[in-house]
Amino acid sequence: MSKGTKKAVPSDSDDAPLVSKKSTGRGSLTSPTVLKKPVRASETAIGESGDSDAPLGVKLAKEKATIQKRAAKEAQVINRGEKDAKKAVKRPQANGESSSKKKSQANGVKKEESDDDMPLACKAPASKKANPKHAESTPKRKGKVAKKEETEQDEEAEAEEEEYRWWEDPTKSDGTKKWATLEHAGVVFPPPYQPLPRNVQMRYDGIPVKMASEAEEIAGFFGAMLNSTHNVESPTFQKNFFHDFQEMLKKTGGAKDKDGNKVAIKDFKKCDFQPIFNHFDAERTEKKALPAAEKKRLKAEKDEAEAPYLYCLWDGRKQKVGNFRVEPPGLFRGRGDHPKTGHVKKRVDPEQITINIGKEATVPSPPEGHRWKEIKHDNEGTWLAMWQENINGAYKYVMLAANSDVKGQSDFKKFEKARELKKHIAHIRKDYERELKDEVMANRQRATAVYLIDQFALRAGNEKGDDEADTVGCCSLKYEHVTLKPPNTVIFDFLGKDSIRFYDEVEVVPQVFKNLKIFKKSPKGPGDDIFDRLTTSALNKHLANFMTGLTAKVFRTYNASFTMSNLLQDMKSSGSIPEKIKDYNEANRKVAILCNHKRTVAAGHDTQMEKLGDRIKGLKYQKWRVKQMMLDVDPKIKKKKGAEFFELDEDLDQQWIQEHQNFLVEELGQKITKKFEKENEKLKADGAKEMKHKELTERLEAADDLAKKFKQENKKNKVEAEGKGPTIEKLEGNLEKLDQRVATMLVQAEDKESNKEVALGTSKIVRISSALSAGNVEKLLMGAAELHRPPSDSGLFEEVRRPY
DNA sequence: CGTTGAACTTAGCACGTCCCGA
């Protein structure tokens, strides 16, 4: 937006002067050979240069050494804000990797692929254009191999389609052609609108009104949402909803009262959707109350109707479809401060939907009296159907499920890429450290941005429009999102993806601090881009020089994976299973924190915590009582154990104990009563006679006894030992059990508290397949290429959750 | 070279189901 308005930024006095952009400008940006010279040999302490030739075992060993050396330092990434600066400066440097240099040069040059080198797939009769797309991402050598393979296989495919299994070969480059044949049943439309029963009406200013079903449907959208305050209370949401609602009313003849008089709907506040909400709510309860058999039948019915859509035939193989249901109409629930939240998301007509399907396949028929927008046979796409939604014009795709072969493969590629980044990371870091002092502003900004992305797992940060929520990522950071605290502390505070707040106080290397200071210098002020000479595409273009396919987002995958790996390796493999789970969760949480995966604190969190706290206190009280009982059994023990042992825990005071005792008594009473009632119900159901009320009164005496007992205890300051034949040993045993319960509960509480706003789901990905031993994990991590066999996933961590 | 279109990944929320402790 305001990009490019500011050019040279004044140079920092205590730093080499920045040449303003009139100098060579962005020469190196467009130059394909950014990797000028290999890094000095003396710095190749941890060499990974020979990797490509080394046998796997050696590779692993080398990598392991590297990891372990770096692990301690990397771990700090998690404790961002601690002592990051040092680590960043002293990061071990790896060799510049001449092989990679060659590679990237070859790629960077982007030599035109002659027709001969075009993957054969492109020449297949099905494809309409000779397509250079993706060409440069396929090294020539590979391309040729692929070409040969495909030639053979194409023939093979013609001969015996059954054996055509190229998609299973993970070494095969994807090229452009994603499938040869594709069959599917299309999409499922949501049911048509069902008008509300006549007696269910929105009220305006207290008066029930009727309206055309088109308008009623919109009112219904809002009414159905009354329980989710989140949306309904947002002024933008209300405004947008009401605007669309009024418009529809205008179009359909407005609202009328019971006598047919027009009622002008002018004020949102006078609209009462409660009757509609109640209606839906009642419907829901009714459904829930349905007998199990009936529920089952309904489900079976639905399943049967949808069965044809569940799978497609992708090159003759059955593959699960992800989302074959067309999104139903409703109110757009944009997150955060989305300017369009609340607008009506319209029903999607078949006329808006494009179907992508194999040429030979039967095109699914559109609903009676309709036609599809278009039929495509685009085998370069993985989607089955597509439409554009009316709010933002966003494209919606029907694609395969996450556990399908295609998705699995691309997912796998993602990790391969992250693993490859591992080989280049040292070089990249070295490079940006140097460029942090580059005289060309654009380069310096780029280096700084890469630093931030690498160190703090920021997202790339594309520019966004005015009609979207105001969120940022690295490249789109604004003046006000970064606060500098000398000597080298940086405070990030901004809304990221999904309007999730990113707040972090970190230490950076001095040069980065200096740079940020420069980038923020006047005349820049709030609202201005910090990286005003940088775009995500420039940044990615630069990254691609280091490694084919390297982009900003790979760093997130890499960092998440790498962190997880290190944490898991640090785990003692000797622990018990629950301990391992806890450790694993802990590691997971750290990764989630690294990636800033957050969730809104659950509504009941505070109450839950309080409850937990009370329960812990209760246990401590129990402990105290047991100890008193020990005194009762053997008074001499006081000397043996020391008086301190028998003192009341400092968390507890007399008042709390009093309350707790009352609570216990009450609880007991309630339990007894409940049990009594239940037994009675049962008796009744069996046709037997119910117990008299007297029985209950008798039973309730136990509660009274307890109260009395407490009173006694309080008065005498002594607790009588319970149970038959109490011995010190038995009581010790009790005590131990209580201790254990306190411990687990404390852990629980801690876990809960630290998890309250961390979303684990996203990074909890990691399905550890078997044992959590460090060796295994490492193998999984580093050797996933060898181990990975979709769809029987080998249990890696990913940045995304993968079902199944 | 910046902008836009298109395709694909990433991610939080809502809700239903499962599971575990009292």
Place this chain on the structure above:
DNA sequence: TCGGGACGTGCTAAGTTCAACG
């Protein structure tokens, strides 16, 4: 055995990326 919280899953919004376009 029951109730409530953890967990899984569907849904769809919100990102990133790459290529075509003007």
